[in-house]
Amino acid sequence: MKFATAALATAALAGTAMAESMAVLKQRKLDTWAAQNEAGVFDINRYAALAATTPCVNNKAGEYACSNVDLISFLRHQDMGSSTRKGNDVWGWTSSTGREFGAVGQTDGTAFVEVKSDGSLVYLGRLPTQTTSSSWRDMKVIGDYVYIGSEASNHGLQVFDMRKLLTITTPKVFSITTDLTAIFKGFGNSHNIVAHAEKNMIYAVGTGTAAGCKGGLYMVNVTNPASPVKAGCLSAGGYVHDAQCVVYKGPDTRYTGREICFNFNEDTLDIVDVTSKTSPVTLSSTGYTGSSYTHQGWLADDSMRYLLLDDELDEQDKKGVAANQHTTTYIVDIALLTKPVFKGTYQSPAVSIDHNQYVLNGRSYQANYGSGLRIIDVSSLSTAPTGSGIKEVGYFDCYPEDDSVGGKAEFTGTWSVYPYFTSGFILLNSIERGIFSLKFTGA
Numbered sequence: 001m002k003f004a005t006a007a008l009a010t011a012a013l014a015g016t017a018m019a020e021s022m023a024v025l026k027q028r029k030l031d032t033w034a035a036q037n038e039a040g041v042f043d044i045n046r047y048a049a050l051a052a053t054t055p056c057v058n059n060k061a062g063e064y065a066c067s068n069v070d071l072i073s074f075l076r077h078q079d080m081g082s083s084t085r086k087g088n089d090v091w092g093w094t095s096s097t098g099r100e101f102g103a104v105g106q107t108d109g110t111a112f113v114e115v116k117s118d119g120s121l122v123y124l125g126r127l128p129t130q131t132t133s134s135s136w137r138d139m140k141v142i143g144d145y146v147y148i149g150s151e152a153s154n155h156g157l158q159v160f161d162m163r164k165l166l167t168i169t170t171p172k173v174f175s176i177t178t179d180l181t182a183i184f185k186g187f188g189n190s191h192n193i194v195a196h197a198e199k200n201m202i203y204a205v206g207t208g209t210a211a212g213c214k215g216g217l218y219m220v221n222v223t224n225p226a227s228p229v230k231a232g233c234l235s236a237g238g239y240v241h242d243a244q245c246v247v248y249k250g251p252d253t254r255y256t257g258r259e260i261c262f263n264f265n266e267d268t269l270d271i272v273d274v275t276s277k278t279s280p281v282t283l284s285s286t287g288y289t290g291s292s293y294t295h296q297g298w299l300a301d302d303s304m305r306y307l308l309l310d311d312e313l314d315e316q317d318k319k320g321v322a323a324n325q326h327t328t329t330y331i332v333d334i335a336l337l338t339k340p341v342f343k344g345t346y347q348s349p350a351v352s353i354d355h356n357q358y359v360l361n362g363r364s365y366q367a368n369y370g371s372g373l374r375i376i377d378v379s380s381l382s383t384a385p386t387g388s389g390i391k392e393v394g395y396f397d398c399y400p401e402d403d404s405v406g407g408k409a410e411f412t413g414t415w416s417v418y419p420y421f422t423s424g425f426i427l428l429n430s431i432e433r434g435i436f437s438l439k440f441t442g443a
Contacts, residue, residue: 019267019291020313022191022206022215022239028316032411033086033135036432042085047433050074053119056441061396065403068394068442069373072119072425076434080104080111081126081173089138090429092418093146093162101165102418102427103146104435105137110148110158111435112165119425119437124165125172130155130183140195140202145181145225147202149190157184157193157204159225184228187211187218196245199259201231205240215239217261219277232277237263237270237285242296242356245274250304252337255283260337262307264294269309271337288330288342290320298359300331306381307332307340308364310354315409325351325409327368329376331387344386348374350395351407356416363393365419365426370407372397372414373428375440393442398430 040046050073056066064071077085089105092115100115101124109128113121129137129152136151141162148158159182164174176183191206194217204211204218211218217234234240245261255273263270265285273281292313300306309330314322322328327348333341352371357364362379373396380389397403399413411431418427428436 020293022241022266025293025313029135029411033431036412041432044078044085047076049076049079056396063400064372065397065400066395068440069375069396070439070441071396071436072439073121073437074434075113075121075123077106079434080106080113080123081171082106082108082111084108084133086135087429087431087434088136088415090416090418090427090435091139091141091146092421092427093141093144094421095163095166098422099166100421100423100425101162102435103139103141103148103162104427104429105139105415107135107137108133110137110139110146113435114165115421115423115425115427115437117423119423119439121435121437123171124168125174127158127160127174127179128176130158130176136191138191138193140193142195142197142200142202142222143225145222147193147195147222149193149204151189151191154188155190156186156188157190157202157220157228159184159222159228161225182226182228184220186220186228186230187213190218192242194243194245196259198247201245202228203243203245203261205243217243217263217272217274217280219274232274232280234272234274234280237265237272237282240265240270241294244298246299246304248304248337249302251335255337262297262299262334264296264309266294267291268294269297269307269332269340271334271340283337284340286340286342290314290322292317292319295354296356298357298364300359300364300378300381301362303382305333305335306385307334308357308359308378310357310366312353312355315351315353321345321347327352327354327366327371327374329354329357329364329366329387331381331385333385344388346376346387346390349392350374350397351409352413353409353411355414358417358419360419365417367414367417367428370399370402370410370413371395372399373417373426373438375442394440396428396436396438398428398433398436
């Protein structure tokens with residue numbers, strides 16, 4: 001765990017002093033999933049296959065609570081070749097002809113699906129884990145290649161050409177040797193994979209001690225996907241859990257055109273200039289009241305003025321604003337990259353832990369564990385930066401088990417979401433069930 005530096009304000013220090021470490025967070029999750037396993041949650045045929053598209057009517061799509069989100073298609077983890085039947089991350093790829101595909105993370109590998117023009121899902125095959133199974137697998141796409149990392153020991157970075165899926169007619173188990181474009185072994189395990197497509201850069205974060213980066217940004221140039229090259233390392237800020245990296249075009253004109261990463265560092269938001277991969281510069285490291293585990297976040301819009309941040313343990317630990325256990329999103333004014341200001345929060349109507357969120361056209365698509373996909377309109381931030389104008393416009397709850405008690409702050413349900421297909425279909429990956437194809441029907 002990286003504690004806030006002396007340069008932070010007293011209030012920020014007070015907010016971060018009790019933030020947990022990654023080891024504590026991982027153990028809590030492993031304990032939860034072990035209990036689920038004992039209860040048969042991941043047993044084969046535990047969940048029914050979906051027969052047909054199920055519209056959201058009167059806030060229900062079959063057994064799932066919903067609002068303005070239709071259930072178009074669903075594949076169980078067992079339907080996608082997983083023997084562990086346990087899911088994690090998800091990302092998408094669109095071919096040059098407009099066909100849409102998903103890379104679906106599972107503990108024992110990555111499954112591939114096609115999202116057909118009607119939103120239905122077709123299983124195409126899978127790429128097994130490079131070494132052993134792990135509850136953590138993360139993938140991102142640059143161009144036609146998916147880059148896959150895992151917490152599995154000595155896993156490295158799998159590089160797979162998604163164009164191999166274009167001619168598949170019968171599901172195939174791909175080889176972890178002959179079907180890979182490359183396997184990069186510069187690091188072994190990693191917690192997350194961050195992609196900056198504009199610069200052909202992969203940033204592995206949360207890498208193990210053998211990588212020599214203290215869990216910070218491990219920078220890999222993938223201009224040639226067949227030959228990834230280590231470009232640099234940021235270790236000064238300690239462990240980075242996740243990040244978003246951009247070519248900066250926001251209001252702080254001192255950094256226009258620079259490569260900036262917004263790092264979520266367990267107890268702080270760190271903003272780093274990574275234009276020079278060999279000499280990255282930390283511009284600020286900012287804590288906040290109520291922090292428990294700074295997890296992930298995303299820029300609220302293309303103006304790069306505001307950033308949304310989620311803390312993965314504040315709800316469960318009942319800290320700060322999140323003491324009521326309603327999913328809490330923090331709003332950060334980053335008009336000055338050297339001096340971010342936490343302006344306010346938005347709270348979901350649902351009790352749940354937040355996990356991953358991604359923004360598109362004024363909406364944040366949030367994967368919030370037990371409360372599922374929550375879609376919030378954040379377009380009001382320019383006039384109401386405290387978050388008072390943010391409103392929920394749709395949801396799909398893929399974990400009905402806790403509905404009768406109004407939700408729980410537990411590590412169950414949704415892992416991640418991919419909202420960037422031109423078709424408007426949304427992929428949601430569930431830990432227990434499988435991959436959902438959804439469609440937002442709101443205004």
